[in-house]
Amino acid sequence: MANEEPDMAQKLALLRAQYAQNFGARVDELEAHRQDLNADEAAVRGDALKQIRNAAHKLAGSGATFGFPEVTSCARELEQVCVLAIENGAKDDPGLASRLGALCGRLREAATDQEEGVTGADVEGERPLVPQMHDSFRQKILFIMEYDGPTAMQILLEMDHFGFDARIIDHPAKLLDDLNDNGAVDVIVTGLKFDGDEEVALKVLAELRKNVAHRDLPVVVHTELDSFVTRLGAVRVGVKAYMVKPVDMADLVDELDRVTQRREDEPYRVLVVDDDESLASHTELVLQGAGMETRITTDAMNIFEVLDDFSPELILLDLYMPGCDGQEIAAVIRQREEYAGIPIVFLSGEADKSKQLSAMEMGGDDFLTKPIHASHLISSVRIRVARFRELRSFMVRDGMTGLFNHTTTKQLLDNEIARVQRSGGELALVSLDIDHFKSVNDSYGHAVGDRVIKSLARLLRQRLRSADIIGRMGGEEFAAILPESGLEEAARVFEQIREAFSQIVFHNNGTKFNVTISCGVAAFADHGTATLLSDAADKALYTAKHGGRNQVVKAD
């Protein structure tokens, strides 16, 4: 298929030719003022200099844009000479006219073709992919606004185990100042009654909403008051959740997670396939501006490598490319089972509807016509990735915890190992298991058991990086795949997780209890296949169980 896209480089070449063609006339115009330089009146000479200066300034500003860097440098010199002469009071200088004449001669030459290529401006450097450290996870900052000291303290301690950075505000009057001092607060838990006054907290919250910076700050009410009027009052100041005491801390955590969710969403991953690098990098910047993660490939031939490495959630495909076109690429991608469902959106200058439709038949999900508005592009991508995530989650996620299921985790382990074998680096696998889980179920019932599992899932998600892969392998068994982590690093991180989990207090009908986990850690450097690595981690877990549980064991 011929390249029917009126492409940027072609258009530029055309403009460049036009510019070169008209260039002689520009210099003529400029040179016409040169004879006035020999005039008797300083005013006339000064005026001529200004005219030449302005014309040269323009040419300096346009030359390299059209691919004539010589024009720019020559015109700049010309401009400089004029500026100096003007500053000197446009003195009668017999040599000036001829010097400018020589420069004009050089200028004329400058717009004739010597070299191809339009360059000049700074192109964005490649971003190094720095792996995020495990210790750099940002804790969510939680404000606890509560008049009762012991209650506040209890919430603070429990939320601390769940990984919140909690701070106590003992009176609503201090809220606004403390918010300003603390920077990015993620969520507020507040009581309603302070010093017998049931209105004061809501009034402060109403005040809070007037500030643009805090308009969307999630607030959860935690109170003994439970009337329609107070609930309505809470809704009116934008309260996201209303919980009546006594509140189970696990439920409170669920609510806090829910109301802060939007902020911790993983960025959408979009692959841009376009042979034109500037168009691709522009598309990339548009999407990054909307908070998405992007990867560009200008060479369709290595698409599978990029797909396996980046695992995009949407592919933006240029319809016309040298070598093979977008429709063919889409068809090839669709042949691979694991990519059968990935949204593919064509991006092209093709305005012919029937051609657009035939492209869709080959496996495209949508067709966007270039040039496309940034806002259209963003919303089109957002909608599709969101739907893709939802659909995929039924297949790859565990329904209760939202973690990856057994099959997916195994497959992701294979992918990660392939990646390490290809590009080097470290990889650790952790097998973990809740200690005596059967007795939790037997003593407190399955509902409580489920809550324990959910709490562990939450803690893992919270403490691990977004690049880490967490799976629920079945029942009370979990696994974590840690890219860019060695044995010691993984063991250290899971030691912290083990400790944090053992501190979480579970409640059931007035009884409190703690639950512990055992972990086995193995590194790919020591066990070179997926099976060997899994076996080593399982064996280490087994050792941990037999060594008394509640511990992290490293594989030999």
Place this chain on the structure above:
Amino acid sequence: MSEAVLSKILYVEDDLDIQVVAQMALETVGGYTLAVCSSGQEAIEKAPDFEPDMILLDVMMPQMDGPETFSRLRAIEQLQATPVVFMTAKVMPSDVERYKKLGALDVIAKPFDPMTLATRILQIWNDHHGE
């Protein structure tokens, strides 16, 4: 994550050569909607109805130059917060500082690379809305 999306740009430039190539760069690569003006006066007339997300302003123009156009645009109520980027062939750091002090978001040096102009502008926009 910013919700603000750059869509409409008011572009003020008296040099027709540059006008054409910048317009192409911004429309074809950037996909922006452009209103092109050849003088400061025209910009002041067009801007209120066009409601640009960003204004791109050449510094050296006859009659009304960039800085003057800038302050006249700022006097229009709905344009008081619109980001303005200057374009100039003068690349003295002192000038850049002066324009920034005046309230310009950034300064783009001329000549520019038409293939990356749109990207450069989007970068400025993203940085501005980043924080």
